[in-house]
């Protein structure tokens with residue numbers, strides 16, 4: 095949350111230089127507060143796990159959040175029960191007349207297919223187009239980020255020779271970006287992908303910039319100029335044991351899979367893994383909710399977002 099200070103306090107300038115968010119009394123006085131409406135388009139097969147991971151992160155701020163769970167209507171889920179979806183989820187046609195302060199579009203294990211072969215691709219394109227005018231800021235994760243970069247900016251994904259699998263050091267490449275406020279110069283993020291997007295394609299695209307990357311794992315976060323669309327290739331939301339679960343799953347299936355990097359002590363999979371990314375995961379989501387959603391969204395959501403950033 096911003097610090098509210100008297101309008102002319104000298105510390106304001108010093109803190110602003112340090113990238114601390116300071117708000118004038120006069121601005122604070124005029125800020126109205128209401129719960130934020132965040133839609134989560136959950137494309138993961140393991141929906142209950144992902145719900146818990148994302149809600150844990152968006153729940154860790156002083157802001158009240160009303161979460162609306164969505165699943166694609168044009169896809170029949172194999173791994174999540176219809177009872178669960180009926181009880182807790184809506185489909186896009188039920189909310190398309192509504193507006194949201196924020197939206198999260200998750201990953202999905204379909205990255206090795208062309209986008210056009212994904213059963214719900216047409217529906218997802220419709221939803222992604224709708225976000226432009228009806229959501230203040232949309233955060234896309236992993237395959238969701240690849241899909242958003244492809245649909246909105248024509249950026250392709252490329253197959254990797256080896257799955258990027260493990261917890262990798264990342265750096266901030268655009269200092270003083272609000273999304274990366276408070277981040278250490280080097281921080282860790284889980285990555286678990288067979289495909290990648292490339293920095294050279296993002297650099298060529300009008301209106302996009304890379305905010306963070308990793309020498310080994312490539313682009314981590316790209317953003318449209320004012321943060322209306324955020325694309326995150328890694329899985330900051332993963333639980334401490336998610337990579338272990340994926341590793342054990344693939345070993346049990348007899349698939350060729352390396353031990354996830356920088357995860358087990360001494361890279362020894364018989365030992366208990368260590369979580370080294372939790373603090374930055376919380377910071378990423380609270381920065382997004384604060385600076386890109388709460389500070390930007392209109393108090394009256396009914397008045398649409400035609401003005402909004404891109």
Ligand SMILES: CC(=O)SCCNC(=O)CCNC(=O)[C@H](O)C(C)(C)COP(=O)(O)OP(=O)(O)OC[C@H]1O[C@@H](n2cnc3c(N)ncnc32)[C@H](O)[C@@H]1OP(=O)(O)O
Pocket residue numbers: 137138139140169170171172173174200201202203204205207211212213214235236237238286287288343
């Ligand atoms: C790159 C990223 O975004 S990473 C994020 C993805 N990560 C994960 O999903 C991790 C957790 N998932 C898993 O471990 C596995 O997918 C499992 C264990 C749940 C299921 O694995 P499998 O039995 O090998 O695959 P399965 O045949 O169930 O397909 C996996 C999913 O892809 C979906 N899928 C497969 N082909 C298509 C297609 N053409 N279009 C749309 N979805 C498809 C399946 O329907 C299923 O999703 P659903 O449960 O929502 O219906």
Ligand SMILES: N[C@@H](CCO)C(=O)O
Pocket residue numbers: 202203204205286287288340
């Ligand atoms: N993180 C995913 C990658 C597959 O798209 C998994 O290992 O299941």
